[in-house]
Structures are given as C-alpha cells and as structure tokens.
Amino acid sequence: MTEPSIWWQHRADPPTQPSVPGDPGPQETFDVVVVGAGVTGLATALELVRAGRSVLVVEARHPGAVTSGRTTGKVSALQGTTLSELRRRHGDSPRVTAYVESTLAALDWVAAFCDEHGVATQRRDAVTYAASRDDVSTVRAEHDAALDAGLGVRFETDPDLPVPAYAATVLPDQLQLDPVELVLAMLEQVRKAGGRLLTGRRVQRLRQRGETVHVLGEDGLEVQGRHVVLATGAPVVDRRMHFARLTPQRSYLLAFTHPDPPDLMALSAGSPGRSWRGGELDGRRMLLVGGEGHETGRGPRESTRVDRLRRWTDEHFPDAVELGAWSAQDYMSLDGLPLVGGLGGPSSSVSVATGYRKWGLTSGVAAGIALAGAQSGAEAPWSERLYTRAPRLRDVPAFLGVQAGVALGQAGSLARGVRRPPPVEAARSGGCAALPVCTHLGGTLRWNDHEQTYDCPLHGSRFSADGEVLEGPATRALPRLPRLPGTGGRSSS
Template sequence: MAESIWWKHRGTPAVDGALPTGQVDVAVVGAGVTGLTAALLLARAGLGVVVLEARHPGAVTTGRTTGKVSALQGTMLSRMLRAGRRESAAAYVASTLRAQEWLAAEADGLGLGLERRPAATYAPTARATGTVRGEHDAARDLGLPVRWSDGPDLPVPAAAATMLDDQLQLDPGQLVERLLAAALEAGAVVIGDTRVQRVRQRGDGVHLEVSHGGDEGRVSAGRVLLATGAPVVDRRMHFARVTAQRSYILAFDTAGAPETMALSGGGPSRSFRSAEVDGRRILLVGGAGHETGRGRAENRRVDELRAWTSEHWPDAVELGAWSAQDYTTTDHLPLVGSLGGASPGVHLATGFNKWGLTSGVAAALSFAGEALGTPEPWADDLYGRRARLRDVPALAGIQVGVALGGAAAAAGLAAPVETSGRRAVGEDCRLLPVCTHLGGPLRWNPHEGSYDCPLHGSRFDRDGQVLEGPATRPLRRLPARD
C-alpha cells in the first residue's frame, strides 16, 4: 500500500510501550486523531490511559487524509436535512465548530501548523448548481456564514459555489506526531504492533485480548474507546451500520497551487487544495471514491484523477499517489457512544463520512467529557439513542449482501488465491480468499497489493495480515497444490 506524502518526508512514528500489568482507567484502541486526542485529554486530567495501535500511530485513515478541517463539507448538511435530521444537523455543526476551536486553541502548545483558507463547495457544471445552492441554503439555515458566488475564482470550471471563509488545513502527519508527543508527556502509554482480537465486558471492567509483537496478552480497563474505523466488536451489528469507502489522493508539484480548499458538489467527486511539504507548496487532488472491494479497477480511477489534474494544471509533476479508507453511515451522522447492553463500558467512534479531522476530534471531546463528568452540550443530540430505526431498510440490504457474499465465498473455497505474483512468503502455501471477519469473498486489489472485502471493508496485505477493517485475524493459509 503506497505511503502518503505526509510520511514520505518524515518517516513514521515508532512507539514501544509495554502492556500494563494492572487495570488502567481507560484503554483506547487506535492511535489516529480520535484515539490520540482522547488519550491526551484524559491523561491531562490524571487518568491512567493506554493506547493500543495495531501498526504505527496514524497508519490508517488519519495519516492518509487531505488534511481539511472545514465546517463546509461538500453536501453533507443538505443531505442531513433531507433525511429529516435538523436537530442532529445543528448539533453536528456545533460539534464541528467545537473541534475547530479546540485545534486552534491547542495549536501553539502542540507546535501544530494551521493554515486558514476559504473553503468552497462548487458546481462543476450549471447542472450541479441546484445541488450546491441546496447546500448553501442548508448551511445558512444552520448558522454558518457562507457566501454565494456565481463566478467563483477557482482554477477549474465552476458555474457557482458556496464559500466559507477562515477554515483550517493542516499536515495530518504533523498532527499525529504532535498529539502523540503531548499524550506521552501527559502520562499516556502508547503501544504499537498490538492488535485487539477480542473484547470481554465483566463486572470488574473490560478485558482486551491482544496480539502484541506476535505474543498473546491481555489489557484490562475501566472503560474502552474503539477508535478503529470499523468497530472490531460485532455486538448489535454496529459494523453493519457503516459502509467502507475508498478514495484516492495524489500530490503534485505545480506553480498553480490554489488558495481555496474546494470540493465538487455534483458530478464526479473532485477535491483539491494546496499544502506545504518540506517548505514548498504542492497541490493535493482527491476523489474517485467507491465502496471498498467493489466497482471499476482502482488503476483506472487513479488515472482519471491524473488526467483531470493534467487538464487544469498542465505543469503538474506527480510526487505521490495513495488511497484512504473512510466509513459512511446510512443517516450521515457519526456513530459514537457506548455499546450499551452487556458492554456499557465499551464505546465506539466511527462513521465520520470522510470528515474525521473534525468529527474524530469531536468524538474524542465527547468521550472525554462523559468520562470526566463534563459532557459536551451538543453530544446527546448528535450521538444520542433516539430512534435511528430509519436505518433498518439499509441495514437489511447490507445483511442480504453478507449472506450472498458468504455463499459466494463458500463456493470459492476450492479456489484459494495463488501465491504467484501476489505474495512473497514462499511457494509452499496459498491464502484462502475468505475474510476472517464474517466470511466475505475477497477481491484482489492490484493497485494497492491488497485483498479487499466488499462486505464490511476488511483489507489484508499480500501475506494475509490485517491492514484495516473489522477483521482481527489474518487470512488462513493452505498447503500448495501438487
């Protein structure tokens, strides 16, 4: 899997803490923006915190984003209002503004470089103007000071745009580094190469069974935050309430890096902004998203972004290309809060709908506020357990896909993925192309050299090790055929 430009010029952060021997106050699973922010807040308050990360901090979504921290998010708000979620949409805006305020307030202390830029949702054609106008009206209705432009000054064709000034952009790699350093300084323990494989709620706390550096271990905590993208706990079908989405990002050297952070509001998804890397301004272009493990070949999608960039920035020289996985929800609201039932001490935070640098920080603020007895005023309206039963038809459809996928996987058991050209672990075994989460049939992704599950987004590397998603165990290996 190609590394993002944020790590290419600095190297990935290493952590080598040891598993705690006694029970800690809080265990955080996942060292992305959500997990590290929560760890920092709780450690500062004097709680004992351990962060468990399967790879390295920022390895998955956070370290692969475009780094936008904006309250204007494509057409998110108009979609929420169309779903009849006005109260929740208002709370969502409040949570986004709170996340921005927190990052801005912490920036100097963290040594975090924030750049303030206008954000735009633009109509690439006249046909898309109505969609963008709908987002403009929704944003104004929810209190954002957006302004309308019939002739936006953008470097790509744009019939109209809604604009929001004074938004933030940052280097996600730097964000991970600075949050990590601050959390460690505050007393949190961060442990890499540790994958949680099972979660057990007991009367005396929550017990996590983990694989740490190849050895089995256990971590006990009073409460747990699963900040893992897709939840690794399957109770109450939370994994089925999110859909895994992959999107693609390319970095270019060009003299025309734009000042505005922009996202199209109609037609093929296109996102662009400038960034500073190693002291020079570069262009970031993103889009061409699709559900993980489904759709057209990934190589074609990346080539489409390259062609689109070349059309509008003819001098652009490619510096890198990578992809990211995000999780969307059926009602466009983040999926955050206690699992409840038999697991009240286990909390999850996911479903950020591609806006994790705001929603992830907001989720961490909410979790920490609840743990410390200082709840965020918008949290209940946004994350509360009001009937999200409108999701039921979508959930039913997802589970039909699970059943069909399981049948397809069973039919394919006799044809495991061959080693030739796809793995480098020797010629004496093959990988069984069946997801270890719920038995979904895997699809080989030649662009990223991974096996992707179209059901819930689990992904495995060439050697069958888990990259991301709800799966917690590697693929099975079978003896080679004679």
C-alpha cells in the same frame, strides 16, 4: 506489502515517533484503554489524561497508520454537500444543529492545539462548487443549509477557480494541515501527560469481568481497563453488529508538485466528486487531488479510478508532477451522522466511534471530546443531542439498503471470480498464498490492484498480499494455502 507512496508518511525528513513507556505490568488496571492511535483515539486519550485519568492506547500498527495518516488534511465546517444531505434526511432535527456545533468545537480544538504545540496550519477558504450546470441547485441547497446553520458562507455565481465551475458556496478561514504531524504532536502530548502506548499489538477480544474489561490480542496481549474505547474505524470487537450499520467507503488521493497551487480547499458537488487543494510540505509547493469514492471491494478496478484522477489533473493542472498516490477508508452510518457512544449489550463499559463520512479531522476530534467528557463528567453541550441512538423506524430502510448492498457486493465478487495477486506476490510470501476468504464473516475477497491488497466487499476488511490484517472489522490474518507439489515454488494462486 508494497504500498503506494503516502506523501505524509514518506517525507525527506520525517519526524521521529516520540518515545513512550513500554508494556504495562500484568496487574495494572487503567481507567481507560483506547484501541486505535488515530485522531479519534488520541483526542480521547489526550482529553482523558488532561482530566487526570490513567490511559493506555493500543495500536495494531503505528500511530496514524490507517485513515488519519491518509487524509487530505482539511479541517472545515463546510464539508461538500454534507449539511444539505443531513437536512434532507433529518429536516430541522436538533441533531443537525448539534453536528454543526460539534464541528465548530472540533475546529477550534484543532486550531488551539496546533497553535500551542507548533503544528503548522494554513487558513484557507473552503469551497463547494458546481462542476456542471446540473449541480448548481445542489450547491445552492448546501449554501442555504450552511446559512441556516449559522455559518458565514457567501454564494458566488461566477467563481474564479482553475477548473470549470458554474456556482460555489465559500466559507472563509478554515484550516488545512499535515495530518501525520498532527497525530505525532497529539501522541507527544498524551505521553507528556502520563498516557501510555503499545504499538504493533492487535486487539482481538474483550472479556468483561465485573467492573474490569480485559483487552486480549496478538502476541499474548492482555491489558485491563475500567472502560474501553474502540477508535478503530469499524469496531474490531462488536457483539452488537455495528458493522451492519456502516458502509465502508474508499477514496483516492494523489500528491503533486506544482509551481502555483491554489490557495483554497475545494470539493465539487455531484458525481464524480473531485477534491483538491494547494499546500506546502518540506519546502515543496504541492497540489493534492482526491476523489473517485466507492464502496470498498466493489465496482471498477482501483487502478482505473486512480488513472481517472491522473487524467483529470493533467487536463486542469498540466504543470503538476506526481509524487505519490494512495487511498483511505472511512465509514457511512445509517443516518449519515457519526456513530458514537456505548457498544451496548453486555459490554456496558465499551464505547465506539465511527461513521465520519470522510471528515474525521473534525468528527473524530468531536467524538474524542464527547467520549472523554462522558468519562470525566464534563460532557459537551452538543454531545447528547448529536449521539442519541434511540431506535427509529426511519433507520429501517437504510439498514435494509446496507444489507442489500452487502449481498450484491458478495454476489458481484463471486460472479467475477477472485482477482488474485501476480505470482511474484505469492513468492514474496514464501511460496504460500493467502486463502482469499475474509476472517470476519467469510466474504469472498477481491484483489485490489492499486494497493496490492485483498479487500472484502461485505464490511470493508482489508488484508495484505500475505494475508495480514490492515483494517476493518476483521482481527485475524488470512489462512495460508500450502504450495502444491511440482509447482516449482509457485503458489496455488
């Protein structure tokens, strides 16, 4: 697959992946098997190995390959309009307070880790601003919610920003960093503490036998753990249908060189959202611009969304020179809070972590702290309040709304017809095209013209042009359509 350039992963002098021991022996049983080598999986693994547990991390691609390696690199307790949205949903619930506590704990964890292990960070103001007069009340609500949560925000009625802004709430002393550098440093510390890693091995099934969980997957993968953590975005092994409690969201990010990038991290309120910040990487002064979020596989073409970001950047930062454009996927839970804890049902020894609403560098680390604490007996004080999953009547409308969206996404995909890749893409895959039907639950896939992928509008599974799984709840590649006679080597697509 030809992916758009991901600046974090395509530097002039990228760090080499740390070496780790290879395949475990057939009879070896780990205390915990962690599936997924992003920020959540590696934070979980690192906390566990520090507590003396034996840990194996299994990664389908390479560390940081999916969401963790594609973020804006913001580590902040001011997260757009998150706190005011949570307060509207939950009122004065202790879960909202616990969310803030977990975010601050994660921020402190990341800051301490980066300082100790030489990961470069910059302290910056985080800003949520009103790009129109209609958004001023939204920003004021976020400011009030942040103040009530104990955050040291200040309100500005005439913010000095390089884009139109009618009000802003500002939280000083937050962090920005290179997320791939963080992932690789975390992996190195897992290795040094005795953790193990398997890459290029996709987990497809779990089988619980007594107190041991057998983890099964591609290429004969079979490893054993007393506990398994699914740190894979959407859970890839999901007997309890957690995927039905999540909405997959894609958003886009462009990297530019710029002679004078802003020294802050900003996110607009309202729609369409715009996220931007300055920075430096490999000696280059950079501007990162993101936004255009939408439910995966639905709505206007992906390339159209990226072009909107380009036009916005050209208008407000005319000296910016583009280096690369890519996108990332994250998940929204029914109640807007992270979905972290036991998988439930017969899989009592399996935990999941997802639903970070695009703030995984804090919520993913917090999930790792909580999951490791549950195994080691050192639970975080906010964990039980935040991740309680007792059924509540107020979840029912949200659940029905998610399912209605799934139905509409499928109907829309069928009505438009499947966007197929150009013939050259099929030719690259040996003259045989992938059948565009999701191997998760049979959804009709849509061709993503920006990233050259097939995307599922139901639950967010994504596949390369030749049918290989990239992310989402699907675990098996797309079936292939044979070449039709007389097509001269061209695919039937």
